[in-house]
Amino acid sequence: MKVMAFNGSPRKKKWNTVTLLNNALQGAHSTGAEIELVQLYDLKFSGCISCFSCKRLSRKKDGVCSVQDDLTPVLDRVKQADALIIGSPVYYGAESAATRAFLERLCFPYLKYSKGGRSLFPRRINTAMIYTMNAPDQILQRIGYDRMFAMTQMTLGMHFGACELLLSSDTLQYSDYDKYEAEAFDKNAKRQRHTKVFPDDCKRAFALGVRMASGKVTDPMPMPWQES
Template sequence: MKIIALNGSPRKGWNTHQMLEAFLEGARAADAGTETELVHLFDLSYTGCRSCFACKRKGGPSYGRCAYPDGARELLAALAAADGIVCGSPIYFHDITAQLRGLLERLFFPFHSFRAGETTLAPKPLRSAMIYTMNVTEEEMRAAGYPQNLATTEGYFSYTFGHPPALLYACDTWEFSDYSLYEASIWDEAAKWRRRQEQFPRDLAAARAAGMEMVRAISIDHPA
């Protein structure tokens, strides 16, 4: 069993990265034989879909898979062969980061069939999860319509791979190591720190539990 985590954040060691690590920790705890990998997307050089349509050419050697030769190519092949994918992203302007969005374009589009009566060309169903981290509170997130906006991308996981993604939100997160260095007076640093100490451990625990649940679901999908 292989689960790949995609870190769509440019910041290593911070909220999104920690949530993904907790998720993978939970997956390994559920089954010691689970292989996990975490990929930092900002370490790779690639773009979103180029609309070259090599993945749609009749009889083409790249039918149903992305053939564009850049830094995403090997990762896309690994994702197609994985049993589970967990994506993590901070929310920028009500959406996932451009790096994660571009990678998902490259993942989804080759598997979407243009043949009448055919839907997905994905080699197999797989399980997925989306982890979102953000500065706003849960109440502000819902009032601003984040879940509705993010649902479109989530729906493509269901359409392409046969299962809806598990969803985790870490809200009102700790953003700076030292708030005094930044013009950020809209935040109450003391309140942010209390939140960090009290709520973020719960968020990490939820991520671990989600990782364990993904392994259980995969085991049911593909019994030994």
Template sequence: MKVIAVNGSPRKNWNTATLLQKALDGAASVGAQTEITHLYDLKYRGCISCFSCKRKGGALGRCAMQDDLTNVLDKISSCDLLLLGTPIYFSNITGMMLSFLERLLFSTMTYNLGDRSTFQGKLSSAFIYTMNVPSDLMEKLGYKALFNHYKSLLERLGGPSEILVSNDTYQFDDYSKYEASMFNEKHKAQVRAKQFPIDCQKAFEMGARLVESNIKALLNN
């Protein structure tokens, strides 16, 4: 069982990356092989509308662009579970994650009637979101529609997709160094100490559970 995590945050050791690693640890605890890719380490672009992935006799269903993302997409095409993580910037996923999803998903989207995807296989997935916004404000801002949108897109890869959200995250290691008076550092520290470990445990359990579900499905087939 192969599990690949893709970190859409520029930070490799902060909230998003930590939760992704916990999910990978959970997957590894039940025997999966795991790997993580940090998108901000790579040089690539989003979809350039060359339509090679739709051309008859061409690389149907596969992105034809050659760059640092090519090998990552090849690995994902043969893995069993895909774990994505991103902070929320300006009420959306990061630009690097969006460009990655363009390359991953548009190539498998078909324009033929009656079909949704040319993806060969059944790839389960989960999307981890981290944000400074508290959970109650997240509800008012309608973020669930955003999360469900990406969930629906990922389900075109043939498998179920889950969502995990970590709210009210700790942004700085020392709030006194930054112009950020709208935030209560004491409150942020309390959330970091009490809630974030719970979110980490949820990520661990999710990773283990999704791998176990995939193994069970394979055995039943």
């Protein structure tokens, strides 16, 4: 059992997203799974360049992306993974740029344009998205984040297998709010939430990691143009 996690935050060491990912990986490791954390911001890579090489009729349909960059060996290792956990901060109501680029390169080569075609990924595996964000729970639906989360959940669900969602909201953005412009935020409330609620988010991430490594996999979702 191999569980791979991907940190889509440029803050690589101790911040929100990577902390949750590390908890998820510890959960997976506690069941005996092999684990790997990929720091997306350590890699030089682009999103899909729309070359359509992966859709060429003359080419073997193996889900391999023709673009050669730092992501190439990572995508190669994904082929052996039994679960994928992707963590991203929310930037302007979407995943971070590196996470978006990664998702494009991860998914598109496996997408079948043939009638009735399922994903080219050879197995069904568990996937999860972990999002961290400044916005508090109460406003997520009103500002449309639920649709953004659902879209990525669907994308991973179609290509690999059912996608779990873990949301960590109202996160701590600075270690010292007095040193940065932050009048819009209640720094005491932020700090309090970080000490009271974030540890629960970490526990939820640990439990998610255990589930990801359980080997129990729900069927991937059908492509939108297929009958369910």
